[in-house]
Amino acid sequence: MRAKSVRWSKAPEDQREAWSVETAQCVRDVINPRYRITVVLALGCGLRQGEVFGLSPQDVDFERGVIRVRRQVQLLNGRLYFTLPKGGKTRVVDMPRSVAAELAAFFLQCPAVEVELPWGGPEPERERRAFPLVLTTTYGNALRANIFNVEVWKPALAKAGVIPMREKAGSWKASRKDGFHILRHAYASIILEAGESVVTLARWLGHSSPTITLDHYAHFMPEAGGKGRAAVDALLGEVPAYVPENLALA
Secondary structure (H helix, E strand, O other), rough: OOOOOOOOOOOOOOOOOOOHHHHHHHHHHOOOOOHHHHHHHHHOOOOHHHHHHHHOHHHHEEEOEEEEEEEEEEEEEEEEEEEEOOOHHHHEEOOHHHHHHHHHHHHHHHOOOEEEEEEOOOOOOEEEEEEOOOOOOOOOOOHHHHHHHHHHHHHHHOOOOOOOOOOOOOOOOOOOOHHOOHHHHHHHHHHOOOOOOHHOOOOOOOOHHHHHHHHHHHOOOOOOOHHHHHHHHHHHOOOOOOOOOOOOOO
C-alpha cells in the first residue's frame, strides 16, 4: 500500500438531487406572494438564499439582461451581516426575460428598502455598509434565513405537498434535501438538460472550476456523447449499406 502506483479509491461523486419542474413551479405558486420572487430568483438564475436576500435593485441590469451578484446576507450567532458571495467572488449571471418581468413587477409593488449592516462579519466594530435591498421584512429589516425557512419556506412546501403539514405546536418534518438550496439544483438541471455548456453554468453558479459543476451535476446532462456522435456522422456521411460480418457495430 506504500507503493506510489497504488491509489486510494475515490469516494462516490457528490451528486445533487433536484426537484421536477412541476414541483418547483408549485412551490413558487403557493409561497407567500410577498416572497414569490425568492423562488423566481433561485430557480431562474441559480442564486443562493443569502444572495437573494442581499440583492439590490442596483445589481439588476434590465438593459443587458444580467444580475450582478455582489453580496449576500448571512446570519451568525443571531446577528446579520453583509459579505461577499461564497468563495469571496462576485459574478454576473444571465437573467431570462421571465425573471426580468417578475422583478420589474415586484419593484413596482414593493420598493426597495435601505438596510445597514456590518460588512464581512457580525462583530459590532466592523465597518457598516448600507444597500437598498430587494427583499426585506414587513418592518424593513434584512431577512433572517432561520425565520424565513420556518415561517415562509416550509409552509410553502407543505402546501405543495412536498412535506407533511405541521401538527399544532409541532415542528416541521422536512429533510435537509428540501431546503431552499434545492432550487439552485433545479436551476442547474434545467440549464444542463437544455444543452448549455458546463463552463457557462459553472460561471453562472460561481463555481471556481467547471470540474466542481461536473462532479455535482453531470448526471443531469442528457445523452452524453450524443452531440459528438452526430457531429462525426455528419463529417463521415451515412453508414455504408454493406458492413463486413466480422465488424460489429455497437
